[in-house]
Amino acid sequence: DVKVTQSSRYLVKRTGEKVFLECVQDMDHENMFWYRQDPGLGLRLIYFSYDVKMKEKGDIPEGYSVSREKKERFSLILESASTNQTSMYLCASSLTGGRNEQYFGPGTRLTVT
Amino acid sequence: DAKTTQPPSMDCAEGRAANLPCNHSTISGNEYVYWYRQIHSQGPQYIIHGLKNNETNEMASLIITEDRKSSTLILPHATLRDTAVYYCIVRDNTDKLIFGTGTRLQVFP
Numbered sequence: 290d291v292k293v294t295q296s297s298r299y300l301v302k303r304t305g306e307k308v309f310l311e312c313v314q315d316m317d318h319e320n321m322f323w324y325r326q327d328p329g330l331g332l333r334l335i336y337f338s339y340d341v342k343m344k345e346k347g348d349i350p351e352g353y354s355v356s357r358e359k360k361e362r363f364s365l366i367l368e369s370a371s372t373n374q375t376s377m378y379l380c381a382s383s384l385t386g387g388r389n390e391q392y393f394g395p396g397t398r399l400t401v402t
Numbered sequence: 403d404a405k406t407t408q409p410p411s412m413d414c415a416e417g418r419a420a421n422l423p424c425n426h427s428t429i430s431g432n433e434y435v436y437w438y439r440q441i442h443s444q445g446p447q448y449i450i451h452g453l454k455n456n457e458t459n460e461m462a463s464l465i466i467t468e469d470r471k472s473s474t475l476i477l478p479h480a481t482l483r484d485t486a487v488y489y490c491i492v493r494d495n496t497d498k499l500i501f502g503t504g505t506r507l508q509v510f511p
């Protein structure tokens with residue numbers, strides 16, 4: 290079974306802190322994705338990556354950056370956390386080639402105080 | 403923006419079929435219909451997808467109308483564990499998924 294793991298289920302950080310959210314997949318997938326999920330807004334794509342060291346902006350990249358140094362790992366970085374970044378963050382991976390299903394991790398619920 | 407419209411919530415009795423509708427009137431010829439679900443406190447899970455023919459797998463059936471402007475996901479014998487938010491997604495040949503707000507299905511005993 291495909292496994293996508295995220296470093297923390299729950300995280301509490303202070304405004305202005307630098308925050309790293311880590312995601313690891315074990316199926317040699319080329320594509321990896323970061324979403325955030327907020328009540329009433331569904332899942333929104335922040336960033337995605339088609340390959341190591343490659344990244345593409347999603348729909349809401351402002352305030353975030355990403356890093357993909359190894360194929361299995363995709364990190365989401367909040368350079369200076371703000372309270373409006375309090376959210377559930379979900380990582381996903383998939384094979385490349387279009388229309389392949391995405392496999393999601395369990396999510397990290399981040400609270401910024 | 404999501405290209406689909408779903409009812410915000412539905413109820414279904416355990417053991418009965420759950421039929422979840424989705425409208426996608428602006429779907430184009432190369433776009434597929436995907437369904438995912440999200441059980442509370444978990445990440446979304448793929449269910450099924452189709453282009454124009456009806457599809458069935460071990461989880462569900464997908465019925466797409468002939469004009470492809472709407473579809474229905476069918477869970478033939480709903481269980482309490484099927485309580486979740488169900489997302490209907492129209493997807494082109496890229497790797498991106500655009501989620502709407504989905505339908506919250508409550509299966510009751």
